[in-house]
Structures are given as structure tokens and as C-alpha cells.
Amino acid sequence: MPQENIHNQSNSLFNTSSSVTPVKNLRGLKSLAYNSSNEASYTEEMFNDRDLAQRKAEEAAARRYQAAEWLRQMDSGASEVLPKEPSEEEFRCGLRNGLILCNVLNKVNPGAVHKVVMNSVVDMSSEGAAQSAIQYFENMRNFLVAVGKMQLLTFEASDLEKGGSSNKVVDCILCLKGYYEWKEAGGIGVWKYGGTVRITSCPKGSPSSFGGSDSADESVDDSESSQFDQLLEFLHLSGEVSFEESNAANILTFLFDRFGLGLLQAYLMERNGVEDFHLNSMVIDAVLRKVVKNFSGLLVSQSNQLRLFLKKILPDECSPLSRSEVLETISNYLRHRTSLVSSDVSRYCICGGKRESSWHDNGFHAGNEEIVDVQQKELEELKIFCRETKLDVQKYKSGWEEEFRRLVHHIKGLEVASSSYHKVLEENRLLYNQVQDLKGTIRVYCRVRPFLSGQSDVQSTVDYIGENGDIMIVNPRKQGKDARKIFTFNKVFGTKVTQQQIYVDTQPLVRSVLDGFNVCIFAYGQTGSGKTYTMSGPDLTTEETWGVNYRALRDLFSTTKARRDMIEYEVGVQMIEIYNEQVRDLLVIDGANRRYPLH
Numbered sequence: 001m002p003q004e005n006i007h008n009q010s011n012s013l014f015n016t017s018s019s020v021t022p023v024k025n026l027r028g029l030k031s032l033a034y035n036s037s038n039e040a041s042y043t044e045e046m047f048n049d050r051d052l053a054q055r056k057a058e059e060a061a062a063r064r065y066q067a068a069e070w071l072r073q074m075d076s077g078a079s080e081v082l083p084k085e086p087s088e089e090e091f092r093c094g095l096r097n098g099l100i101l102c103n104v105l106n107k108v109n110p111g112a113v114h115k116v117v118m119n120s121v122v123d124m125s126s127e128g129a130a131q132s133a134i135q136y137f138e139n140m141r142n143f144l145v146a147v148g149k150m151q152l153l154t155f156e157a158s159d160l161e162k163g164g165s166s167n168k169v170v171d172c173i174l175c176l177k178g179y180y181e182w183k184e185a186g187g188i189g190v191w192k193y194g195g196t197v198r199i200t201s202c203p204k205g206s207p208s209s210f211g212g213s214d215s216a217d218e219s220v221d222d223s224e225s226s227q228f229d230q231l232l233e234f235l236h237l238s239g240e241v242s243f244e245e246s247n248a249a250n251i252l253t254f255l256f257d258r259f260g261l262g263l264l265q266a267y268l269m270e271r272n273g274v275e276d277f278h279l280n281s282m283v284i285d286a287v288l289r290k291v292v293k294n295f296s297g298l299l300v301s302q303s304n305q306l307r308l309f310l311k312k313i314l315p316d317e318c319s320p321l322s323r324s325e326v327l328e329t330i331s332n333y334l335r336h337r338t339s340l341v342s343s344d345v346s347r348y349c350i351c352g353g354k355r356e357s358s359w360h361d362n363g364f365h366a367g368n369e370e371i372v373d374v375q376q377k378e379l380e381e382l383k384i385f386c387r388e389t390k391l392d393v394q395k396y397k398s399g400w401e402e403e404f405r406r407l408v409h410h411i412k413g414l415e416v417a418s419s420s421y422h423k424v425l426e427e428n429r430l431l432y433n434q435v436q437d438l439k440g441t442i443r444v445y446c447r448v449r450p451f452l453s454g455q456s457d458v459q460s461t462v463d464y465i466g467e468n469g470d471i472m473i474v475n476p477r478k479q480g481k482d483a484r485k486i487f488t489f490n491k492v493f494g495t496k497v498t499q500q501q502i503y504v505d506t507q508p509l510v511r512s513v514l515d516g517f518n519v520c521i522f523a524y525g526q527t528g529s530g531k532t533y534t535m536s537g538p539d540l541t542t543e544e545t546w547g548v549n550y551r552a553l554r555d556l557f558s559t560t561k562a563r564r565d566m567i568e569y570e571v572g573v574q575m576i577e578i579y580n581e582q583v584r585d586l587l588v589i590d591g592a593n594r595r596y597p598l599h
């Protein structure tokens with residue numbers, strides 16, 4: 001059997017490509033995996049053992065160089081004492097005074113070694129040797145105690161003596177290195193080294209906790225064979241944890257947390273609505289106990305399955321298996337399990353644990369495909385619907401844009417019309433007032449009052465009323481030409497004209513007032529001639545009899561209202577009386593102060 005093949009098989013089983021395995025341990029493994037007394041195979045095996053021992057020695061040296069290199073990086077004193085590639089002797093001599101180890105440990109875990117005896121010079125004289133021995137004793141003791149407290153791999157002080165096992169020292173240093181790098185990377189999750197060192201990060205930034213051996217170790221029965229002990233030792237010394245192993249540990253941690261928290265979640269949801277319920281440490285302890293119990297059960301059942309599997313592949317008398325066959329079987333099994341676990345875990349992550357029970361259902365894949373098909377169809381339909389909606393939206397959008405353009409055009413037209421309208425209005429206003437002006441700024445009208453009751457017999461002095469504003473008055477006391485006189489007004493109203501006919505000539509002046517022109521309308525005549533009748537009217541309750549004042553006010557307010565969008569008017573009223581050459585304000589209540597203040 002080619003050596004390379006054996007080595008590869010070993011790597012795929014333990015994932016320790018750079019590990020060093022002591023020869024005695026490897027022999028232990030060999031005898032566990034290979035129990036046949038086949039002579040030819042044994043000869044071949046002996047040859048392989050020698051070759052393998054040489055390879056392991058090389059690997060041990062490589063690990064020693066690795067440890068020395070790290071110490072040189074961590075401590076400047078180490079680079080003076082330790083060569084880059086030290087022999088076992090150089091390695092031991094460099095480290096035996098404990099100074100480098102203490103300094104490095106204090107860098108990894110500040111304050112771990114309280115007192116470090118400083119004397120880095122390795123003096124080979126007899127006095128110097130005695131001093132070094134004291135240093136060695138102090139520093140080494142402190143270092144080993146501190147490393148022990150951290151529950152990292154340790155070694156015996158005698159391992160640094162001549163003939164001691166420098167492999168254990170190398171293990172300790174590489175373990176410390178692994179721990180340091182894990183800590184530097186944030187110290188997240190669980191860090192393991194070999195089979196016995198397990199360190200879990202603490203929440204809230206507290207220092208990492210150092211856990212003891214895995215529970216699997218506790219389950220080791222004392223009655224197990226020494227081969228099994230050797231296997232364990234092999235695992236212990238098989239080097240740092242590989243990437244795949246740490247992934248598997250993370251997945252297990254994740255599953256445990258998921259299981260535990262899921263259980264707690266279900267419990268809390270059941271308690272929904274119970275008002276006086278409080279989550280306390282008792283409940284948490286109970287939940288965690290339950291989780292640990294279930295997980296323990298799972299581990300036991302899994303270990304039984306594994307036992308069955310291993311027993312199956314063990315060589316028996318009928319069909320003996322060679323070591324390479326055993327290794328290949330184990331590798332295949334692990335590959336198969338790894339692919340199963342990774343797909344299960346990814347599925348678990350996608351489902352959020354809700355379909356845990358359906359994982360092992362044979363119909364899972366078929367059902368899943370069906371769901372995917374249905375969702376695919378729905379997705380296609382949604383895409384079509386989306387496209388249609390998009391087209392509709394575009395259609396509406398172009399319609400709205402067209403409508404908007406029409407509106408803009410229309411508004412522009414209105415703007416033009418509006419400005420034209422205002423121009424026309426202004427023109428109209430000017431023309432209107434010009435007409436009023438042309439009619440005369442001072443206009444005098446004459447109204448003839450009919451006879452009052454009881455005056456019917458009296459002869460009227462009005463002889464004739466002309467169309468052009470002339471009126472002829474007769475004086476009965478005079479004769480001939482002097483008896484008649486003609487007076488001319490803008491217009492003369494006879495006794496039969498209505499109040500409305502009187503107002504028609506005054507009405508245009510009201511609009512002139514609202515256009516900003518001053519207008520004054522007043523009635524003049526002797527007592528009883530009909531001034532009040534014309535200006536106010538005989539009966540205010542009947543609109544028909546309203547005089548000029550009321551009609552003017554009505555038109556004033558109605559025009560103000562009609563123009564309110566363009567102009568705001570303010571209307572005020574004064575009522576004054578001129579009597580006996582005195583002007584009085586009739587709206588002042590206090591009679592004594594009615595006199596109008598003329599300036």
C-alpha cells in the first residue's frame with residue numbers, strides 16, 4: 001500500500017494535515033484499526049511505520065519551529081535566545097528559565113504571571129547555573145500554575161530537562177498561540193484545541209471562561225481498552241482544531257441554542273394572556289434542563305448508531321477488512337454525514353425550525369418541488385400582471401399628459417381673454433363716465449307735485465311741460481306776455497311720473513361713484529313741494545314707492561357685491577341737517593353735540 005494513501009486517509013479522518021503524532025500513539029491507533037495477523041501485511045506495515053515515524057519526526061520539528069517563531073514574534077528576548085529553527089536541545093535550553101514563557105503568557109493574558117524573575121542571559125558557569133536554576137524554578141512554576149488556571153494544555157517541568165518530552169512543551173505553546181489568536185479575533189463562540197481544551201466566550205465582554213473536558217470524555221468507561229485511551233490521546237495531540245470541526249461545533253451550538261430558545265418561545269406563547277406571568281430564572285433553568293435532557297438523549301441514540309456502524313466495519317473472521325478499507329469506509333461515511341448535516345442545517349435555517357418534523361419525511365423533496373412549481377407559476381402570473389399594470393399605467397399617464405396639455409392651453413386662452421376683458425372693462429368704464437360727463441356734470445331736474453287732497457279746486461300754475469325740459473308757468477295776476485314764463489331744465493317730470501321713472505336718470509351716477517367719481521344728488525324746494533317724497537318715498541315697506549336714496553343704496557350694494565372678486569369697497573353713511581344756517585349730525589345720539597364740526 002503506498003504511504004501517501006495512508007497519510008491521506010488519516011487526514012480525511014481527523015483533518016490534521018499539520019499535526020504531529022507520537023509514534024507510540026500511532027501504533028495504538030494502528031492496533032485498534034488493524035487487528036489481523038496477516039504476515040505479508042505486517043511486513044508491509046513495519047516498513048510503513050518506519051517511514052511514518054520519520055515523517056512524524058519531521059512534522060514534530062515543523063511544529064517546534066512554528067512554536068519558536070511565534071515566541072520570537074511575541075517576545076523580543078526570545079528572538080535573541082531562540083534560533084528560527086531550534087533543535088530540541090536549543091529549544092529546551094532557551095525556554096528552561098521560564099522567562100520567555102512568562103513574558104509571552106503575560107502578553108496573551110496580561111497579569112497572568114504576577115512576578116517574573118528577570119535574567120534572560122543563559123550563563124553556563126556554575127554560579128550562573130545555580131541562579132538560572134532558581135529562575136527556572138520560580139518562573140516555570142508561575143507559568144505552569146497560570147496556564148493550568150487558564151485550563152490550557154500544560155506540561156511537566158521535567159519536560160524541559162534533558163530527555164524530557166519537548167512535544168508537550170510545543171503543544172502547550174501552540175495551544176497558547178491558538179488561544180491568543182482566537183482571543184485577538186474577538187473570542188467569539190467556542191474555541192477548542194485537541195480533545196480536551198474547550199473555551200467558550202462569555203457575554204457582556206467578561207473574560208473568557210475556561211471549560212473543562214468535553215462531556216464525551218466523562219463518558220469514557222474505565223473498562224475500555226488501553227487502545228481506546230491511546231486513541232483519545234491521539235485525538236488530544238492531533239493538533240489545532242480544523243476549520244470544518246469548528247464549523248460543526250458552531251452548527252451544534254446553533255442547533256442547541258435554537259432548540260432551547262424555540263422551547264422557551266413556545267412556552268411563553270402558551271402563557272400569552274396570563275397577566276401575572278413573569279419570566280424568572282426558575283423557568284429558564286427548567287427550560288434549559290429540558291433542552292439538555294433532550295440533547296443528551298439525542299447524543300446517546302446517535303452514539304448507539306455510531307457504535308453499530310463501527311461494529312459493522314470491524315474486521316471479522318469471515319470478511320476481514322484491511323486498514324485502508326476501514327479508513328476508506330470511515331471517510332465515505334463522514335463525507336456522507338457531512339453532506340447530510342450541511343443540507344439539513346441549511347434547510348433548518350431557511351425554515352426557521354418550523355418544519356423540523358418534516359426533514360426526515362421522504363416526501364419532503366417531492367412536496368418541496370411541487371411548492372416551488374406552484375410558486376414559479378404564481379411568479380409568472382405576477383410578472384404578466386405586473387407588465388399589464390405597467391402598460392395601463394403608461395396609457396393613463398399619456399392620457400393625463402394629453403389632458404394636462406389641453407388644460408394648460410385652455411388656461412392660457414383664459415388668461416388672454418381675462419386680460420382682454422379687463423382692458424375692455426376699463427375702456428367701458430372710461431366711456432361710460434365720459435357719457436355721464438357729457439350729459440353734464442351739473443344736472444337739474446324739475447318734478448311737479450300733484451295737488452294734495454283738498455287742493456283740487458285750485459288752478460295750476462303749470463301751463464305746459466315740454467319734451468326737451470321746458471316748463472311754462474302762468475301767473476294769473478299778470479296779463480299778456482308777462483303772464484307766462486318758460487323755464488328750462490335737464491328734464492321736467494309731470495305729476496304722473498312714478499318713483500322708478502324719476503330714478504332712471506340718477507341711476508348711472510351710482511355706477512360712476514363706484515368707478516371713483518364724486519357724485520352729489522340733492523333735492524331743493526319750498527316746504528311741502530315734495531323733496532322728502534322724491535328722495536325717500538312715502539312708504540318704505542313697499543319697494544315700488546322707494547325714493548332715490550333707497551334705490552341708490554340698493555344699486556350701490558348690489559354692484560359692490562358683483563365686483564367683490566376684483567375690488568373691495570368700503571361704504572359709509574352720514575346724515576346731516578342744515579337748518580337755520582346750522583349743520584347738525586343726525587346720527588349722533590347726544591343731542592347737545594349734534595353740531596357738525598366744520599373746519
Ligand SMILES: Nc1ncnc2c1ncn2[C@@H]1O[C@H](COP(=O)(O)OP(=O)(O)OP(=O)(O)O)[C@@H](O)[C@H]1O
Nearest residue numbers: 448449450525526527528529530531532533534538
Ligand atoms: N309727487 C307726489 N305725488 C303725490 N303726493 C306728493 C308728491 N310730492 C309730494 N306729495 C305730498 O305732498 C306733501 C308734502 O310733501 P313733502 O313732505 O315731501 O314736502 P317737503 O318738500 O319735504 O316739505 P318740507 O320741506 O316741509 O319737509 C306730502 O303729503 C306728500 O305726500
